[in-house]
Amino acid sequence: MENKREVHASVKDERLVEKRRDQMIRGAVSLFKQKGFHRTTTREIAKAAGFSIGTLYEYIRTKEDVLYLVCDSIYEQVRLELEELDTDEGTVDGLKVGIAHYFQVMDRMQDEVLVMYQEAKSLSKDALPYVLRKELEMVAMxxxxxxxxxxTGELELDEHQIHMLAQNVFVQGQMWGFRRWALQKRYSLQEYIDLQVELLFSGITGFEKQRRTGGVV
Structure with missing residues (x-):
């Protein structure tokens, strides 16, 4: 795993650093969504966070540090949410619950995820590999x-099919945020979850049938 990039802070109180950076992240997400990373100034981020530009620079050195903190915070929140799932159950019903839970997380964090994907290209060369590695960790969960x-024998899938299914689930959860301008006109979140799960598992059934018959479905 890539080492976590250290963001310098002159303040030594770790709880205060965490508090101020949380404020910074919330303010930055709103601004990055409205204006984009490059058009947003550190002064605007400080104002949105509720403190002065001087205070801002006690907790970060550059605007790129703020973007990194935004991306890292998003993945950390998703990781904590997914870790709450019972991964030892090993049933199809449990998997469906897990997929639905992940989609619900993406719904709650759709603004943050949208900003992250729009602006990740602006991360520094030392920060980008770490952020990309965090995404792979989420897929692995x-x-x-x-x-x-x-x-447990509930599904018959090989290694490649397992990995591709995980990637599909991950992207479809994010799609609710990326395509919300169109999707939310036709589906509620629950309708979207039900339909995507139905389509995913119809594909799984097709894979299993093909393996049993040795032919094309």
Whole structure:
């Protein structure tokens, strides 16, 4: 795993650093969504966070540090949410619950995720690899749910199919935020979850049928 990039702070109180950076992140997400990373100034971020530009620079050195903190915070929140799932159950029903939970997390964090993908290209060369690695870790958490179903005999999928299914689940959760301008006109969140789960598992059924018959579905 890539080492976490250190963001310098002149303040030594770790709880205060965390508090101020949380304020910074919330203010920055709103601004980055409205104006984009490059058009947003550090002065505007400080104002949105509720403190002075001088105070801002006690907790970060550059505007790129703020973007990194935004991306890292998003993945950390998703990780904590997904870790709450019971990954040892190993049932199809449990997998469906896990997928629905992940989609609900993406709904709650759709602004943050949208900003992250729009602006990740602006991360520094030392920060980008770490952020990309965090995304792979999130996919691996979804993959773990699928693997448990294979281990218990609930599903028959090979390694490549497991990984591709995990990638599909991950992207479809994010799609609710990326395409919300169109999707929310036709579906509620629950309708979107139900339909995506139905389509995913119809594909799984097709894979399993093809393996049993040795032919094309």
């Amino acid at each position: 979804v993959e773990k749910l699928i693997v448990r179903c294979v281990e």
